[in-house]
Amino acid sequence: MATAMRAKVKITNIAAYPTIGPATQETLTFNFPSKDGSYPADGSDEDQQFARFSPMGALTLTVANPALIGQFAVGDKFYLDFVPIA
Template sequence: MAAMRAKMQITRIEKHGDTEALHFHAVSRSSSYPADGSDEDNTYAKFSPCGSLSLTVANPALIGKFEVGEKYYLDFSKAG
């Protein structure tokens, strides 16, 4: 299997005691992208137009380090 990279944006953070649930969605725009393809999000949205991920963080060093609206690359490679 080939490696894959997705570009995701945090859309919601829920605090649950000592943990945080981070909710991500694939990057997209409500308006059109530039015709010349100069917006990087355009490239990711073209090949991964829809996606979501929820991840609970329990590492105390990471709590409060994420913000709604931030974008991240998620790299996937086969394990084992």
Template sequence: MSAMRAKMVIERVEKLENVEILHFRAVSKSTSYPPDSSDEDNTYAKFSPMGSLSLTVANPNLIGKFLPGEKYYLDFTKAE
């Protein structure tokens, strides 16, 4: 079981010679959320309002598979 789940969006993909760097940020909206909390991003933004993460992808099978604007869940589970 994960200790925490974050919802992140790819802000940009930096393409280098043989790798890509994925730049993620926590989900948020520039407009207001519906008052009934029906937008899932609202729940994540409420409890994790800010965050960023950069991952370098060197696996040739994954290059080009991640696109700006795509959203992903990141599950954090303690490693022993």
């Protein structure tokens, strides 16, 4: 039986290329949720739940689709689903 997993990621950096002239691609850096300070004791913060059970790490993705360049912002959050291919 294959296992699926859902993670939550947040964009922490965007680098556009080339650095001079119009961008033809962007490199997006995503990090898994974390928080400076404490979470609520009742566990009501969704980021707290993902930080507790999700893997730690970072993900870097380069976007070259012209329709997507400029559509992302630092701080945007996404669910990242890992679904096995049968």
